[in-house]
Amino acid sequence: MEVKRRKFQGVLNILSFNRHFYIFGLIALLLVIVSQIVLQWPIVLFWIIILAFLYGLLMPLIVSAYVYDFSGYYHFDWLKKTGISNSNPDLILNINAGFDETSFILESHFPQATLKVFDFYNPEKHTEQAIVRARKVSLIFPDTAQIATDFIPLHDKSVDMIFLLSAAHEIRSQQEKIVFLKECYRLCKPTGQVIMVEHLRDLPNFIAFSIGFTHFFSRRVWRKAFKTAGFSSLSETKFTPFMSVFNCCP
The missing domain is CATH 1.10.287 (Helix Hairpins)
Structure with a gap:
């Protein structure tokens, strides 16, 4: 599609x-x-x-x-520009917080791979009005599965690429972030990758969103969360001054 x-x-x-x-x-x-x-x-x-x-x-x-x-964000050319490549992935996950603009695009970008889509939205924990409204108009990829952030129903070391595209910041608790990323770590093959794209709580986003930049988290917070979850490698590339692409490997 x-x-x-x-x-x-x-x-x-x-x-x-x-x-x-x-x-x-x-x-x-x-x-x-x-x-x-x-x-x-x-x-x-x-x-x-x-x-x-x-x-x-x-x-x-x-x-x-x-x-x-x-900026071409939805063309996904930034994957190559930021040095992220996996030419023959078998299984890709796209995990969102109930607003999905990317799964159909990812499916066309990786036609040879199996794409599974998960939604971790929990109305009791994720209470931002913006995401509540976004869910009402979001496209729903076929067979999208609802999950909790502490369990993704797949086997250990079975996934090549996990995409977290402007979604992970909806997990507001640092402990919940770590638990969720531990699940991502569990699923990744030894050569797997977690690709996370996020605005950061930094100067460019303060200039852009003023007090609204507090909705995002700092680079330090994300690095600590990934390290605590077990990831050994984490690189960051700026995609525009306002967004960062994190490539995290087990």
């Missing part, structure tokens, strides 16, 4: 899934304008606040358009 993305689908997703943030932001902006009209407070301060609000509302959309609509 070929899946074609609409123009600016990345931006439209951000607006749709985070609409509560934009509604509250626009209401607050309106209140600032009304208060200035009524109270006549200093015009310089007024414009500083207005510009800060506009920056906070518009910059995430601009960066999202760059990353998800214009």
Whole structure:
């Protein structure tokens, strides 16, 4: 099945899934304008606040358009550019948090491999409104299986590649991250790979998302989680200044 993305689908997703943030932001902006009209407070301060609000509302959309609509992220050319290669994988996993934009693309990218898709979403643990809304419009790959983060129902050392594409940060607990990554470690063949793509809690993403960058985790947090889970090798390549591709091997 070929899946074609609409123009600016990345931006439209951000607006749709985070609409509560934009509604509250626009209401607050309106209140600032009304208060200035009524109270006549200093015009310089007024414009500083207005510009800060506009920056906070518009910059995430601009960066999202760059990353998800214009960078080629969904073409998967970054696999070669970042040095990740496995020319003849037998079994590939794509694990998501209930929003899946990549499984059909991966299937066409690795036509010779068996692709299994798992969804670890747990409404009691993963409570972000954005992911709740995203699940309602997500494509569902055939035979997608619901799993818990502490058990993936496959044999030890049976998987060539595990993809975690902008999903693992939905596991908010560090201990749960480690348990989940231990499961990934258990499944990987000795030559297997875990390919994780994530925004990080770093300066570029602070510039892009302001306080929203706290939804992501730092490089140090991810490195510690992978090391504790048993992985011996972890390399990071930047895909745009705002996203990192981690290639982790047993």
